[in-house]
Amino acid sequence: xxxxDTSRSTQDPAPRPITAGFGDRRFGAVNWLGLWTLYVKEVxxxxxxxxxxxxxxxxxxxxxxxxxxxxxxxxxxxxxxxxFVAFLAPGLIMMAVLTNSFTNSSSxxxxxxxxxxxxxxxxxxxxxxxxxxxxIAGAATRGLLxxxxxxxxxxxxxxxxxxxxxxxxxxxxxxxxxMAAVIxxxxxxxxGIWADKFDQMAAVTNFVITPLTFLSGTxxxxxxxxxxxxxxxxxxxxxxxxxxxxxxxTGVAEASxxxxxxxxxxxxxxxxxxxxxxxxxxxxxKE
Numbered sequence: 001x002x003x004x005d006t007s008r009s010t011q012d013p014a015p016r017p018i019t020a021g022f023g024d025r026r027f028g029a030v031n032w033l034g035l036w037t038l039y040v041k042e043v044x045x046x047x048x049x050x051x052x053x054x055x056x057x058x059x060x061x062x063x064x065x066x067x068x069x070x071x072x073x074x075x076x077x078x079x080x081x082x083x084f085v086a087f088l089a090p091g092l093i094m095m096a097v098l099t100n101s102f103t104n105s106s107s108x109x110x111x112x113x114x115x116x117x118x119x120x121x122x123x124x125x126x127x128x129x130x131x132x133x134x135x136i137a138g139a140a141t142r143g144l145l146x147x148x149x150x151x152x153x154x155x156x157x158x159x160x161x162x163x164x165x166x167x168x169x170x171x172x173x174x175x176x177x178x179m180a181a182v183i184x185x186x187x188x189x190x191x192g193i194w195a196d197k198f199d200q201m202a203a204v205t206n207f208v209i210t211p212l213t214f215l216s217g218t219x220x221x222x223x224x225x226x227x228x229x230x231x232x233x234x235x236x237x238x239x240x241x242x243x244x245x246x247x248x249x250t251g252v253a254e255a256s257x258x259x260x261x262x263x264x265x266x267x268x269x270x271x272x273x274x275x276x277x278x279x280x281x282x283x284x285x286k287e
Contacts, residue, residue, distance in 0.1 A: 035130045038121070042138025046104055053100070054146055061096045061150045065089060065157060068219070079221050082250045085163050089154045090246040091218035094180060096150045098213055098238065101143030101181045102188035102205075105135050109192025110201050118285060128280035132189070136272060139185030140178070147177055165249065172248030172257070179264040180241040184209075186271035193278050193285060212238045223254050237263050 046053040069085050076084040112118040121131065155165040167173060187209075195201040216222075216238035222230060233239050240260035247253035253260070279285070 031126055031130055034124055034126045035134055038124075038126065038131070038134035039138050039141075042104070042108060042134060043141055045108060045138075046142045053104070053142060054149060057096050057100055057146050058150050058153055061092045062153050062157065064092050065154055069161065080223070080250075080252050080254065082252055083163055085158055085161070086165070086250055087221075087246070088219065089158060089165060090249045091242050093147050093150050093154060094177070094242045094245045095213050095218050097143040097147035097177055097181050098184045098241070099143075099209065100146040101139045101184040102191070102209055103139075104142040105139035105185045105188035106192040106195070106201055106204075107188075108135065108139070109189060110195050110198065113192070113195075113285075114197070122285060128276055131279050132186075132272065132276040135189045136182055136185040136275065139188055140181035143181035143185065144177060147181075167249055168251030169248045172244055174248075175261065176241050176245040176248065176264060179268050180238075180245070183237075183241075183264070183267045183271050186268075186275045189275045190271070190278060193275075193283055196284065212236060216242050217254070218242055221254065237267050240264065 065085070065088060068088055072084060078084065079087040109118070112121060126134075151165075158165045191201060191204045195204070215233065216236050217233065222233045222239060222243075225233060234255070240255055240263045243253055243255050244257060244260035244264070247257065
């Protein structure tokens with residue numbers, strides 16, 4: 001009598017990890033449901049405290065506009081042939097877009113790490129690319145929303161003082177605002193991944209983000225700076241974002257539009273790619 005060993009044939013095959021790769025998952029190349037769920041979670045997170053995340057930045061920007069216009073008044077000469085208030089408003093709007101995009105992604109990740117809830121994001125079957133897209137898109141949504149509300153309130157204020165806001169090139173407004181929001185959302189996500197505590201994140205904000213935004217021609221024309229500060233300013237990518245965005249309202253640009261568009265595109269690819277690489281490596285997330 002021959003005895004057949006069936007123990008191996010009846011043994012269950014070793015389970016494959018569902019997040020090992022696109023081909024191992026049951027969702028296809030992209031887990032659209034998971035991606036959309038994480039994006040909605042990021043949007044609802046800041047909408048739940050809208051007064052803090054949307055209303056407060058709008059009020060702060062509007063206060064900047066009121067103080068500067070009332071402090072200088074008609075004594076401030078035109079900037080590149082553009083009235084000062086019309087020159088200032090787009091810069092303040094773009095600054096609101098940048099800072100809020102950065103703040104949303106950075107705060108979301110650092111809070112999740114500190115509270116230990118980051119595992120709730122890493123456990124679902126979401127690839128590193130899907131995580132990066134969801135975090136960046138959610139933060140960019142907040143930046144663009146704040147920018148839109150700021151633009152509406154600034155336009156109302158400018159109309160009240162007899163200097164109505166105009167749009168000279170809608171495509172420039174949309175292109176530079178979207179690209180800048182994506183770039184700073186990616187930088188914020190990178191900062192949130194890198195930082196281990198809130199003090200480190202505050203240092204990045206105070207010593208990197210704030211100087212880049214304030215020293216980029218938001219309140220003044222870079223062309224009026226003496227050398228070498230004028231040349232140094234041209235190495236600040238935020239200068240091109242603000243200049244291109246402002247030209248969409250005023251029709252006047254200090255730098256080449258082609259250069260500004262190229263800088264924005266390269267920065268978006270580089271920083272989004274860097275954010276993806278950090279998530280893929282599990283840097284300070286899977287330790």
